[in-house]
Amino acid sequence: MALRYLCCFLLLTRLVPAIAQSTPPISVETEHVSLVLAVGDKQRIFQTYLGPRLAATDHKLLPNRHEAYVPAGTDNLFEPALRVVHADGNPSMALAFADVQTSKTGDDVTTTTIHLRDPSYPVDVRLHFTAYYKEDVIKTWTEITHRENRPVVLTSYASAMLHFDARQYWLTQFHGDWAEEAKQEESRLTSGTKVIDTKLGTRAGWYQTPSFFLGLDKPAEETTGEVLAGSLAWTGNFRLAFELDNQNSLRVSAGINPYASEYTLPANQPFVTPEFIFTYSTTGKGQASRNLHRWARQHGGTLDGTQPRLTLLNNWESTFFDFNEAKLDGIMADAAKLGVDLFLLDDGWFGNKYPRNGDTQGLGDWQPTKTKLPNGVGHLVKTASKEGIKFGIWLEPEMVNPKSELAERHPDWLLKLPNRPDDLYRHQLVLDLNNPKVQDFVFNTVTEQLSKGVAYVKWDCNRMISSGYSQYLGKDQSHLYVDYVLGLYKVLERVRQQYPHLPMMLCSGGGARAEYGGLKYFTEFWPSDNTDAFERIFIQWGFSQFFPSNTIASHVTNWNRQHTLKFRTDVAMMGKLGYDIEVEKMTPDELKFSQQAVKDYKRLSPVIWQGDLFRLRSPYEGNQASLMYVDEAQRQAVVFGYNLHTRFLETVLPVKLQGLDPTKRYKVAEINLMPGQKSQLPAHGQTYSGDYLMKVGVLLSDGEAKPLTSHVLELTAQ
Structure with missing residues (x-):
């Protein structure tokens, strides 16, 4: 009998509309999507609706079922969005509505900020929602501040929490490894919590990506089905959690992974979480992708998203580390003959005490190798200019080889554990971007090259953080993973203040940094070191779900010579075209074909870069x-x-x-x-x-x- 009454009570809580509140419902809306929140019991803020655009007259009828941003430590029994340990040791939070503010940027962009307060402690939480009307995209993030007499500790701090009620939930995730990025996999969510996360620090998206599709009721197809597409804008450890509870409701949280990252927050200093970007489609994944593509191009998801990109010739697969000034001069002449806009010099051009003739030494010593480049980078810039093209350069400014002058001069700048052997990957370690002096070094490394006339940068990052320990942070290492990324962003902000429109490629041994936190500083990203054209169809297909074509760098190479040059070129042309091939070894017909392909690509690039993508x-x-x-x-x-x-x-x-x-x-x-x-x-x-x-x-x-x-x-x- 008691069980029957309990079931009836739960059913009523689902069906009975919320009691009218003095504060009207809060609507975050685009042309086709509504997210509705309301103030309910104990002044808590509830998500009452997320889905197709709902008439405003009906918003007040929606039931208050799901607390929108759930704190830990009081009556919550499931995944929390926020957990705080107060200065007095109390590990609980309660959040009550304080006020709401709305501002508009033109006709298309509206930002809604909901201010919440803990009734018992001086802690404030602000939920920010920016709605892009025409693009049907919503961006959300959280800001946490307090005025307690001592620092508080944040142990969980999601950017977003969203709630869903459906019969079934289908998750499409993207994962992989080096040379097999963005593999697509779909599965039905069952009771419990599914977590997609990373603890890699820098190459955060190496194994898992911070982007997903969520199909409601049934798997979403390309042109049919209700689906949410979400992507976290964070160049570090992330965590996506999908919790299906005892009532078959789904709670989705997205944000920084709090693993080893309990964050000590001083009074009056805001902690701002990264942005979670999402869109909702009733007509399948294709429309969700197009929404995100338009948003990225129009609203800063990628740098200069509506502007032309440069076609280029890279030397890596034709020379690797074996080149000199004369050889590069000849390759630049070949680039001009091919008809591309730019020549990109890859790894191997720097280091003198430890010349960069392989990947075991020299990283961190960013001076041209005199035996290879006796006249420096300036000569190469001049040669490119004479050929009518631009000159670009490869940098990996966050990393260092132990066998380098930089490591010898500044051992305190390296992330490495005391009393443990070095844990090397690709013979290198990570520089400590928690340290402002290291931030200055990285900034100066980049701007020194740009001051010589370099017109393009390929910014690489070939290893993760392992055995991480910051001498700068000392005994409190819990800020390492978060403040590393914030330090990287400070450097990129400084670069962009000085060079606001310089094209740069975001690379991480492939697509391990394919996310919108870093991409807003870059014009494009390198999706994979695997340039086999057959494999690239799958890799570029995966990344196209969330990123527009003008951000996906796609090169014609000789990775697999069994593929015809035409097949390799056609695959590369569906992204941002480049070449990494020995032009001098082309047959006359191959050169003629490639020259025409470059011309056609430039002619059609406005359609490929700015047009709507339909995956057929x-x-x-x-x-x-x-x-x-x-x-x-x-x-x-x-x-x-x-x-x-x-x-x-x-x-x-x-x-x-x-x-x-x-x-x-x-x-x-x-x-x-x-x-x-x-x-x-x-x-x-x-x-x-x-x-x-x-x-x-x-x-x-x-x-x-x-x-x-x-x-x-x-x-x-x-």
Whole structure:
């Protein structure tokens, strides 16, 4: 009998609307999404709704089921958003509504700040929500301050907590390792807590990524289903927790991983969590991706997101560490011949006492090696200018080889445990960016090169933090992981104040820093050291879920010579095109093809970089992959189609296009053909209505459907 009454009570708490409050509901809204919060019992703030845009007249009818930002230590029985140990040792928090403020930045951006207070202690928590109306994106973060007589300790401090009620929940996560980044995996959440986190410090996204999809009721498809896409903007340890409780409600929290990071907070000093960025779609993952892409380009998710990018030639795979001034001069002439905008000099150009002829020494000594570059970086800048291109350079300013002049001069600058042997990875250690002197060193390392006329920087980070210990922090090491990232951001802020628009690539031995906390300082990121074109289709597919194409650096290389140059080029063209190849060894036809590909890419780059992405056929679901970009006016589109490992006599069906204007007529032309080659695609040279192309589709394979072949179509409205 008691159990029956308990069940009835729980049912009523789900169905009975909240009692009207003196404070009206708080609405955070975009064009198609509503997040509604309300003040309820004990002045607590509740999330009452998150989903498709809901009429404001109905907001007051929503029940108060889920406390929006749940503190630990009182009546909470599940995952907390915040845990604080007060100066007197009390490990509990309560949060009561104090006030709310709203401000607008133009017609498109609105920021809502909800101020909460602990009724018994002078602790203030502010929940910030910025809504981007046209992009259907919401950005949220938390600010914690106090006025206690001694520091308090933060042991959990989420950026966001969101609540959901559905029959089932399906999580799509992205994980991997070096050279196999952004592998996509989907699973149903079951009772308990699913945690995706990292404790790597610097290369935080090496094994897991801080981005995910959450499908409600059923797995979300590309064009159907309700789905939330979320991404944490933090270049360090992160934690995503998905807790399914006894009533089948889901609590999602996202933020800095508090592992080894109990944060001692002095009075009147704000602790600001990183931003959690999310969007909600009722029409599948594709629309969620497009929302995030538009937000990133338009609102600073990536630096200068609406501006052109540079095509480049890198020397790494053609020379590795073996080069000299004359050889580089010749490669720059080849870059100009190819038609790219910039030559990028990679690792191996620095160090004199310990010349950088391999990865065992010299890192940290950022002076040009005299035996390789007797006239320094300035000569290379001048050579590039004479060739009509720009000059860029590789740096790894956060790292150091123990065998270096820097390590000899400043052993106190290295993150390493006392009384333990060095734990080296790639023969290197991490510099201590908790230390302001190290921050100055890193800043000066970068700006010294830029002062010589360097026009582009590839900023690398090839190792994680292990055996981490900061001599600067002394006995209290609990700030190491958090303040390292904050120190990195201070350096990047200083660089950007001096060079606000200089293009830079964010690299971390691949895509281990693919997140929006770092990307706002960079124009692009390096998704993987694996440049095998077949593998890159999967890697770039994964990153395209959250990041726009103009941020995904994609190079034509010789990683797998079994792939044709055309196949490698077509794969690279669906991102931000670059080359890492020996131009001098190209045949005349290969050079002619590549020169034309660069010209076509530059002509079509406004569509590829700024257009809407539609993923048409997933490599995870068959032996083919295809996607397309459509410009805002729906007048131009570029379609990429790839045959992967199609089987003998496998039927290849037409691909139905998306995003076109059904009333317009589009002329279809296959581009990126080798010299003398003619298109065998039936659609080439034909004109179709947008309606036909989206309902019937076109073949993106020739009659034989050979494995590892590709086709690129240009569509132009007539």
